[in-house]
Amino acid sequence: MVTGTVPQGDCALFSFSSFAVSNVLAQNSFITCVFCLPSSRMIDVQTKMAGRALELLYLPEGQPCYLLDIGCGSGLSGDYLSDEGHYWVGIDISPAMLDAALDRDTEGDLLLGDMGQGIPFKPGTFDGCISISAVQWLCNANKKSDIPAKRLYCFFSSLYSVLVRGARAVLQLYPENSEQLELITIQATKAGFTGGVVVDFPNSAKAKKFYLCLFSGPSTFLPKALTETTDEEEATESAFTSERIQRRMARRGVVRKSREWVLEKKERRRRQGKEVRPDTQYTGRKRKPRF
Numbered sequence: 004m005v006t007g008t009v010p011q012g013d014c015a016l017f018s019f020s021s022f023a024v025s026n027v028l029a030q031n032s033f034i035t036c037v038f039c040l041p042s043s044r045m046i047d048v049q050t051k052m053a054g055r056a057l058e059l060l061y062l063p064e065g066q067p068c069y070l071l072d073i074g075c076g077s078g079l080s081g082d083y084l085s086d087e088g089h090y091w092v093g094i095d096i097s098p099a100m101l102d103a104a105l106d107r108d109t110e111g112d113l114l115l116g117d118m119g120q121g122i123p124f125k126p127g128t129f130d131g132c133i134s135i136s137a138v139q140w141l142c143n144a145n146k147k148s149d150i151p152a153k154r155l156y157c158f159f160s161s162l163y164s165v166l167v168r169g170a171r172a173v174l175q176l177y178p179e180n181s182e183q184l185e186l187i188t189i190q191a192t193k194a195g196f197t198g199g200v201v202v203d204f205p206n207s208a209k210a211k212k213f214y215l216c217l218f219s220g221p222s223t224f225l226p227k228a229l230t231e232t233t234d235e236e237e238a239t240e241s242a243f244t245s246e247r248i249q250r251r252m253a254r255r256g257v258v259r260k261s262r263e264w265v266l267e268k269k270e271r272r273r274r275q276g277k278e279v280r281p282d283t284q285y286t287g288r289k290r291k292p293r294f
């Protein structure tokens with residue numbers, strides 16, 4: 004593990020220091036109400052970040068994997084994993100968010116749980132892990148007995164265990180400050196991970212995104228950050244994702260929402276033992292917009 008400064012540029016390997024404590028309750032209720040009923044913009048942002056996290060996982064091409072989504076919320080990030088042909092399990096602390104995921108009929112298995120108390124699966128269960136905008140919550144103390152460093156260590160050490168040896172975890176997060184990022188990376192290192200932080204669009208206040216890339220095996224290369232950006236978040240984000248996600252799908256030869264995409268999705272759900280309507284000539288047809 005190489006140490007360095009907190010990322011201001013493209014990417015940085017781990018560095019260390021103390022942590023900040025604040026009230027998680029208010030922030031959690033904000034998350035819950037905001038994400039239970041996702042707007043189309045929110046869906047777009049979550050999907051883009053999930054797409055980037057999946058890209059940074061460097062999974063074998065064309066092979067379905069068994070993935071973990073930490074802080075899966077209403078399952079927007081998980082939907083992207085399903086669309087890419089993977090199977091997933093989501094963990095979230097909020098029953099309301101998991102209810103929303105059930106209402107949205109997401110394909111992953113859902114588990115109510117607090118990542119700060121550990122990930123309750125057998126060793127070597129998952130081929131990879133993603134997390135979108137969740138891990139920074141562990142830096143906050145919800146009650147007196149919550150010690151962020153301990154909760155982070157418990158989370159990272161159990162995460163290390165449930166990953167197949169050599170697998171990666173890519174955790175997109177919003178650290179409040181450099182101390183929080185250091186607290187997180189030091190606990191990840193203590194738990195056995197190698198890796199570093201990839202900072203996409205480091206010069207854009209709005210589009211800047213932190214991806215903690217963790218390896219559960221010997222340290223490999225740290226992926227390059229994305230840098231092409233304008234000051235406009237909208238322009239930056241759509242420029243980066245729509246195109247990249249389309250490209251990934253195109254590589255598999257499947258266009259999102261096409262008949263083939265719908266048939267593939269239905270077949271996957273049948274394999275999972277879910278009730279699925281029979282395929283007809285109308286499956287996957289374009290519908291007229293409703294007013």
Ligand SMILES: C[S@@+](CC[C@H](N)C(=O)[O-])C[C@H]1O[C@@H](n2cnc3c(N)ncnc32)[C@H](O)[C@@H]1O
Nearest residue numbers: 074075076077078079080096097117118136137
């Ligand atoms: C921004 S949302 C994630 C949205 C999700 N990726 C999606 O696509 O819908 C962050 C999630 O982290 C969850 N979370 C916060 N603290 C957590 C904890 N200690 N354990 C598990 N989940 C937690 C919240 O309940 C929330 O659903």
